[in-house]
Amino acid sequence: MVRDRLTFDPHGKGHVTEIQFRRCLDMIGVSSLGSIYYPEKELSILLLMYKNKECPERINWKQFEDEINTIFMERNFEKSSDIEVKCDRNVNEMLRIKGQDWDAVELNLRILFNKTIININNYLNENRIMLEQYFKVFDKNNHGHISRSDFRRAMYTASIKCTEDELCILEKKFMNVDGFNYLQFLKMLIDINKKLKKCSVKRGRINLDQFLNQFDFSNHKVMSKDTLQRALDMAGIKLDSNELEILINEFESKTHPGQVEYHRFCNLIEGAFVTLGLDQNTYLDPNEYLTSYEGLSNYLTDEQRRAVDSALKKLRSKPNIGLDDLFKDYDKHRQGIVSKQEFLCALTVRKLNMLLSIYEVKCLAEAFSKDDRPNSFNYRAFMKTIDS
DSSP, X not given: OHHHHOOSOTTOXXXXXXXXXXHHHHXXXXXXXXXXXXXXXXXXXXXHHTXXXXXXXXXXXXXXXXXXXXXXXXXXXXXXXXXXXXXXXXXXXSOOTXXXXXXXXXXXXXXXXXXXXXXXXXXXXXXXXXXXXXXXXXXXXXXXEEOHHHHHXXXXXTTOOOOHHHHHHHHHHHEETTEEEHHHHHHHHHHHHHHHHHHHHXXXXXXXXXXXXXXXXTOOSOEEHHHHHHHHHXXXXXXXXXXXXXXXXXXXXXXXXXXXXXXXXXXXXHTTTSOTTTTTOTXXXXXXXXXXXXXXXXXXXXXXXXXXXXXXHHHHTSOOTTHHHHHHHHOTTOOSEEEHHHHHHHHHHXXXXXXXXXXXXXXXXXXXXXXXXXXXEEHHHHHHHHHO
């Protein structure tokens, strides 16, 4: 763009007079009066920086153009295909006019934003709502931006209940001179869903015996220590050197020195989830393994575990139709949690409290309490457990 405007150097010497340089900047709108405001004091400093050393009356416009272009492209990029282009910051993430610099926002506001965006994402997934259509109604010209009032109306129409502070922090993040950038807002929700799916895949249990068997080409049920370490890394099982050394010492083969009996290791791991040998002996009585939701604030003793297991078996034996809807009535903000008193009320309305003792109800409330809110009850985890 600068080169196109600089028609004052027909011989391509790379420098023009100061008056010509100023006139060129005026043509592209860079001046104290132009569309891109540039104070006269700073403009004088700019002229001083690019003054030609051999001829002080002239300005090196070519050097100025090259330094401007380095912001957007690599120098001599069109002449070589081996240049690696590095981008420190995505252009889409650059701050727009009147946009909020998110790095400068206080930590407590960023924490509030993270909680708000996760709660909205959970609500949309739970109710299977496509939020984009609510914003498109107000975006007549398909610009990707709507006004502040239209944003609030769209959220209200979609029945997404947010407090005034939560709405303000969303506006602080996505508002700029064009309005509320709902496309960026939707993109962030999509990215959160992708991360959650990846996390759920990582949390999913793999058949370790079948996975490690791929590295045992001779099918001798043993493998070298290095092969075991590489296989565990590929399976996403990260162990430090001390843990790996303990594992190798425990399962080292007596008949094959320096080798590890991975089959014995896999059986020990599988024994924590299933009853081994059940496929070969149909008379075995399988043990029932229940999902544990214990956290830092709800550690259970062995006696409490047995009470929780007993209560869950009783609740599974009765149809729980409508119980989830009762919890949602108490959960006004769709956060997936209710108070322990509300949990007891829901059981009472469905007459499920008649199946349980007072101690079992207390243990259930303790087992499904949230780590950061000990007095709350995680009804989503509870419903997922009794429905499984």
